[in-house]
Amino acid sequence: GAGVSQSPSNKVTEKGKDVELRCDPISGHTALYWYRQSLGQGLEFLIYFQGNSAPDKSGLPSDRFSAERTGGSVSTLTIQRTQQEDSAVYLCASSFMRAGGTYGYTFGSGTRLTVV
């Protein structure tokens, strides 16, 4: 597609439920990233995928968080047993290569998750 697409744009869920967030990167971008942005805060790196290599999960805050990327394209971020502190905007980005080179990343519009 022309840009990075994320769905849903907004999600309200009850505490304890599982949620799945989807990211469809730009076609041809081999690198995909998930970030979390809590209210009024900066970007918190969560996980990175590069092609078919094992993902860099170093930013995942707990074992309730997991992500997969099927066929080197679409990615799903799953949060199990959601807690109120999981409420944030989850941003996905993609690029040609991890370092971003001279092009940087292209971000989606994000999914705003609210846990009530």
Added chain:
Amino acid sequence: GDSVTQMEGPVTLSEEAFLTINCTYTATGYPSLFWYVQYPGEGLQLLLKATKADDKGSNKGFEATYRKETTSFHLEKGSVQVSDSAVYFCALSGGGADGLTFGKGTHLIIQP
């Protein structure tokens, strides 16, 4: 490791004022430097970039010059508008195996 430091916000200015948002970095090698902008309710958009020393990136009236001697990439605009109200992120790409390193963001508020 690489790091980016931005001035704390919020920064509040009147319309038509001159804007400077400071950004300094620490990196090995010769990074590429970026400014991203995030408008309310949206994701981050690339505003401008510079890939080598003394390069000037510019877009939408914003400018930033890559200063290797001071390891800085300050964002400037001569006359801000209410529509410039947003959060601005400075970032660098080290060119190695790591991804982009972002600053914490600066919230800019422009009052009419």
